Amino acid sequence: MTMELTEERLALREVVGDLLALTPPEKVWPRLCGEIGAAGLAIPERYGGAGASLLETHIVLEQLGRTLTPTPLLGSAVLAAQALLLTSPAAAERLLPGIADGSQVAALAWAGADGRWDVPAVTASDGTLRGTAHYVLDGDTAGILLVATRDGALYEVDTADPAVTRTAVTTVDLTRRLAVVELRGAAGRRLGPCPLAHLRDIACVALSAEQVGAAARALELTVEYTRTRVQFGQPIGAFQALQHRLADLHILVESARSASYAAASALVAGAPETPALAAVAKVHCSETLQAVAAEMIQLHGGIGITWEHDAHRYFKRAHGAAHLFGHPRDHVTRLSTLLPTPTPGTP
Incomplete structure (x- = not known):
């Protein structure tokens, strides 16, 4: 869905x-x-x-x-x-x-x-x-x-x-x-x-949309910067190690978007799996934005920690949003009660 x-x-x-x-x-x-x-x-x-x-x-x-x-x-x-x-x-x-x-x-x-x-x-x-x-x-x-x-x-x-x-x-x-x-x-x-539990699910799903948007834009800005920052005679984006890191971030962002969209669809459809999907979206989108924002700071180097650059704004949004409507660890705990218990002997 x-x-x-x-x-x-x-x-x-x-x-x-x-x-x-x-x-x-x-x-x-x-x-x-x-x-x-x-x-x-x-x-x-x-x-x-x-x-x-x-x-x-x-x-x-x-x-x-x-x-x-x-x-x-x-x-x-x-x-x-x-x-x-x-x-x-x-x-x-x-x-x-x-x-x-x-x-x-x-x-x-x-x-x-x-x-x-x-x-x-x-x-x-x-x-x-x-x-x-x-x-x-x-x-x-x-x-x-x-x-x-x-x-x-x-x-x-x-x-x-x-x-x-x-x-x-x-x-x-x-x-x-x-x-x-x-x-x-x-x-x-x-x-x-x-129904406060359902209302919190609505809030978490809505927040996940903001987090996905912020993570996607933070990644875009970081990719753009690696194409213009020159070191050792070439853009740092040409280094394979950085390409791998950026590729991993791209996968994170797209998977977070999928989690957010799936939770939103389930919510509007009134699907029984809505609470679990809302918790997944809250956890995964929070962690994704934090990961992307941290890499944004690091890959921008010194300019990434200046007040004039937008990197600190995404970093602060990441950490502030993670705590809103419950810390991710609270939702991980909630997931343990929402997801079915595996049958012994199954993978």
């Missing part, structure tokens, strides 16, 4: 790529929403969206990963929007139109300080929320604040509530906006039970 790259999806990839190449980062989000409708691709038409699917959003996220362009697409149009779709039709009808057209940005508060996403950091008692959520995508600026609680429910919280404190944090990856959200007895509007 893999994602079919139809003519429409290829055209979408090309249009988004052109827009990102020609638009200053601060103007990308209004254009993505106004001209392409990116925020509403996976939102049904009855809620103001385009009625496409997460496969189309996957295409956009992969292009955003290539350029490391900061937008609220992952946190607002995927994580928060899908949480609403999975939880409450009434809340979806009220909140999703603004998310779909990009006029509203939504944030979902979930994980604790330990970076684990299997148990929410916030508790709820009679509509009162207490706890501190970390790693909240766009949490300090979002106009809509959703909170996942330990009882498996989703709440809406007024961002103006004095019992709510939202603080932007300095991140290693400066292209990813994260915040800490502290709730000290904040009033919450319960929207209903939310």
Whole structure:
């Protein structure tokens, strides 16, 4: 099972790529929403969206990963929007139109300080929320604040509530906006039970698209550099040892793309193997981006560790993204419970 790259999806990839190449980062989000409708691709038409699917959003996220362009697409149009779709039709009808057209940005508060996403950091008692959520995508600026609680429910919280404190944090990856959200007895509007395990699968699959895009572009930049950097009278890309290393990276990137596309296809199809494929995509795409970014730094030599070169941006994205929605080792552990146990005596 893999994602079919139809003519429409290829055209979408090309249009988004052109827009990102020609638009200053601060103007990308209004254009993505106004001209392409990116925020509403996976939102049904009855809620103001385009009625496409997460496969189309996957295409956009992969292009955003290539350029490391900061937008609220992952946190607002995927994580928060899908949480609403999975939880409450009434809340979806009220909140999703603004998310779909990009006029509203939504944030979902979930994980604790330990970076684990299997148990929410916030508790709820009679509509009162207490706890501190970390790693909240766009949490300090979002106009809509959703909170996942330990009882498996989703709440809406007024961002103006004095019992709510939202603080932007300095991140290693400066292209990813994260915040800490502290709730000290904040009033919450319960929207209903939310399947958090499935929502995390959605998040991991979407993140894997970004990681594949970033890894592919980092490899392209590295290959281009080896063709122009001359040592011992010839481009370093002519040395067989480096060719082998770059070939290995190419295989890694393509296998990561396959894993990401397979997980996205299974997710949209509602296939029973979705949790396992989502975990595989999270692990393999995280490790691939880290490997490619590390080789990018090394093969660029001294320039690769300067602030002026983009290599450090991909390196920081690689390590920041690996921890988002659970560390790869957590998903490896999860895979041990999802995959069938081999029968003794079988290969």
